[in-house]
Amino acid sequence: MSWTYRLKPELFDLNYTLDCGQVFRWGQEGDWWTGVVGDHVIRLSQDQDRLIVDSKLSPEFLTRYFRLDDNLPSIYESINRDLLIDRAIHKYRGLRLIRQDPWECLISYMLSTASSIPTIQKRIFLLSQFFGQELEPGYFSFPTSETLANADLAELDKCKLGFRTQNVKAAAQAAASGELDLDVLIRLEYKYARERLMRLRGVGEKVADCVLLFAFEKMEAFPVDTHIRQIIQHYHIDDSYFETCTNMSCMGDWGREYFGQYCGYAQEYLYYQKRMEGFLSLY
DNA sequence: CGCCAGGGCCCCA
DNA sequence: TGGGGCCATGGC
Numbered sequence: 001m002s003w004t005y006r007l008k009p010e011l012f013d014l015n016y017t018l019d020c021g022q023v024f025r026w027g028q029e030g031d032w033w034t035g036v037v038g039d040h041v042i043r044l045s046q047d048q049d050r051l052i053v054d055s056k057l058s059p060e061f062l063t064r065y066f067r068l069d070d071n072l073p074s075i076y077e078s079i080n081r082d083l084l085i086d087r088a089i090h091k092y093r094g095l096r097l098i099r100q101d102p103w104e105c106l107i108s109y110m111l112s113t114a115s116s117i118p119t120i121q122k123r124i125f126l127l128s129q130f131f132g133q134e135l136e137p138g139y140f141s142f143p144t145s146e147t148l149a150n151a152d153l154a155e156l157d158k159c160k161l162g163f164r165t166q167n168v169k170a171a172a173q174a175a176a177s178g179e180l181d182l183d184v185l186i187r188l189e190y191k192y193a194r195e196r197l198m199r200l201r202g203v204g205e206k207v208a209d210c211v212l213l214f215a216f217e218k219m220e221a222f223p224v225d226t227h228i229r230q231i232i233q234h235y236h237i238d239d240s241y242f243e244t245c246t247n248m249s250c251m252g253d254w255g256r257e258y259f260g261q262y263c264g265y266a267q268e269y270l271y272y273q274k275r276m277e278g279f280l281s282l283y
Numbered sequence: 284c285g286c287c288a289g290g291g292c293c294c295c296a
Numbered sequence: 297t298g299g300g301g302c303c304a305t306g307g308c
Contacts, residue, residue, distance in 0.1 A: 021289065114304090116288040116305095119306055201291085204291045226288070247299090
């Protein structure tokens, strides 16, 4: 039941795409990645130009999920502004943003605040284990907003969400009641969608930008987390701007102006490069 | 023990 | 308006 999806290896790299920190529900064992997407447990492996798919999925599903419809060379050209990003897009060529489910993405990044990636992964696993449906042994769907809206706080606390517990429940109640309509949100411009998301407790500029970038088609979102802040401060990428740019909000504005309409892609490459290799000496 | 991790919120000058 | 303290949790 496994089949092969042919692609150009320089235009897609499965390992970079799933390892770069944008998704939290994939695990790697040997050459194979296993993850839960919607109600599917998916197993994937890449060998050069062959993406081996051990799941009942359509090519269209994979095209959509992995944004294979994005013109990567064109995006590279538009964001390639300096040596640092040039190195990142060559070294990590084929890394693509993923189209995530809006609801799962929102909660996932609400759970990401001031936490390491393994901790975030653990919270999402526990949340799915306690409140999702078991799809196959050990793999659970992400809980619906209705389920989380009705969960009591003591049960939610078992998922080790810390101070985020109340915020998650409140967001779930907003989504379940229709007060927060993610289907409407997706049609709004970046600025207005961002303002709406930030009205949720526990969603600031960074979390909103992650959700907009990874689930709402807003390639112009530029999430400024601790790594991006350190990169901007360390390299002084743009001296003229750097003088007056010290806080997170300003750094987001800077990223949007500097890298342009696909700055979200630039952000992901810089973020992954920094996480993998730390600071680099480029000269 | 302290510090940091894909932060956000509240308070206060 | 912006900077510091605080918020749970886990890893080092």
